[in-house]
Amino acid sequence: MSDTVRVRHDLAGHRFEADIDGHCAYLAYMDLGKQTLDIYRTFVPDALRGRGIAAVLAQHALDYAEREGYQVIPSCSYVERYIERNRLKPEDTCSKA
DSSP states (O other): OTTTOOOEEETTTTEEEEEETTEEEEEEEEEEETTEEEEEEEEOOGGGTTSSHHHHHHHHHHHHHHHHTOEEEEOSHHHHHHHHHTTOOHHHHBOOO
16 A cells, blocks of 8 residues: 555644545644654544555654654554554654653
């Protein structure tokens, strides 16, 4: 699925978005300053669920955080589980609030 999902980073709106089949899936975050992002929501419309879109959004957000030197607080339970499932090291990408 990741090859077909085009993700756009709305830097001003603090969101990663994917528009698919007339629906918008997104991951929202807050920039807390001091190189820390709080990823607090992932939303995928019912019509798009089960296609791996949330995982693509999470990976884009985590890649952005790593590239820009941010630590991540995964307030969103989906992103927290995504990090755990993919065995990402907490010291590399996230801290628990």
